[in-house]
Amino acid sequence: MRKKLLLGNWKMNKTREETKVFALGSLALSALAELHGIDIGVAPAYLSLPVVKKYNPNLLVASQNVHYQPSGAYTGEISIAMLKEINITWAIIGHSERRTYDNETSERCNLKIKALLANEMTPVYCVGETLAQFEKSETKKVIKEQISAGFSEISSENAAKVVVAYEPVWSIGTGRNASSEIAQDVCSYIRGLLREKYGEVAEQIRILYGGSVKPENIKTYLSTADIDGALVGGASLSIESFKELINNMI
Numbered sequence: 001m002r003k004k005l006l007l008g009n010w011k012m013n014k015t016r017e018e019t020k021v022f023a024l025g026s027l028a029l030s031a032l033a034e035l036h037g038i039d040i041g042v043a044p045a046y047l048s049l050p051v052v053k054k055y056n057p058n059l060l061v062a063s064q065n066v067h068y069q070p071s072g073a074y075t076g077e078i079s080i081a082m083l084k085e086i087n088i089t090w091a092i093i094g095h096s097e098r099r100t101y102d103n104e105t106s107e108r109c110n111l112k113i114k115a116l117l118a119n120e121m122t123p124v125y126c127v128g129e130t131l132a133q134f135e136k137s138e139t140k141k142v143i144k145e146q147i148s149a150g151f152s153e154i155s156s157e158n159a160a161k162v163v164v165a166y167e168p169v170w171s172i173g174t175g176r177n178a179s180s181e182i183a184q185d186v187c188s189y190i191r192g193l194l195r196e197k198y199g200e201v202a203e204q205i206r207i208l209y210g211g212s213v214k215p216e217n218i219k220t221y222l223s224t225a226d227i228d229g230a231l232v233g234g235a236s237l238s239i240e241s242f243k244e245l246i247n248n249m250i
């Protein structure tokens with residue numbers, strides 16, 4: 001049985017002080033989620049990572065990015081050792097905003113995924129097609145390329161530790177969420193690709209849907225066969241809506 005997962009992606013939102021307020025306010029939510037066997041967490045800005053850890057050690061905390069090199073002349077980047085030093089063991093890789101604004105390619109994501117796995121960390125690998133690709137019915141072609149490149153040279157033992165997030169670019173922050181039928185179809189396609197490569201191990205890999213997930217629609221995704229949780233941007237920012245998301249997952 002795959003454990004359900006709710007991960008909030010805060011992007012460039014919340015100061016450390018605002019993070020502290022959220023973390024304290026989420027203490028009861030962590031207890032609720034644990035009671036119902038759900039993993040919950042957030043991916044705040046780098047500066048706020050230790051703040052979440054400090055004020056709610058029960059929340060899973062993910063970095064929004066990481067570099068694949070151990071150290072060096074990479075201005076503005078952050079290394080795995082820096083994350084591990086503050087006990088951060090999860091990182092989002094290949095979010096569409098990083099693919100769009102920072103030229104993140106699937107090949108580069110693969111280097112990051114391999115570096116994280118070598119350090120016993122958990123990558124949340126984001127894939128998804130743009131609106132133009134969706135309209136040209138190229139979704140599965142794009143997904144296949146992203147999954148194949150992202151999982152290149154990854155053993156089945158390690159593949160089981162990766163979380164995949166299907167986030168159609170046209171649905172992120174637009175209020176235009178993919179229907180649960182579309183999302184399930186693509187997530188089941190992703191699991192099929194992983195099954196071709198890893199056999200039964202594919203059944204252990206958690207696949208999330210992301211893109212305008214709200215308390216009102218989260219249940220429809222979670223009731224499908226292949227969607228194991230959600231990666232949520234806007235609706236994860238307020239404690240009230242985060243709470244509603246959890247309540248509607250239960």
Ligand code: PGA
Pocket residue numbers: 009167171172173174175210211212213231232233234235
């Ligand atoms: P959204 O963002 O929920 O605001 O659409 C999702 C994401 O970027 O992960």
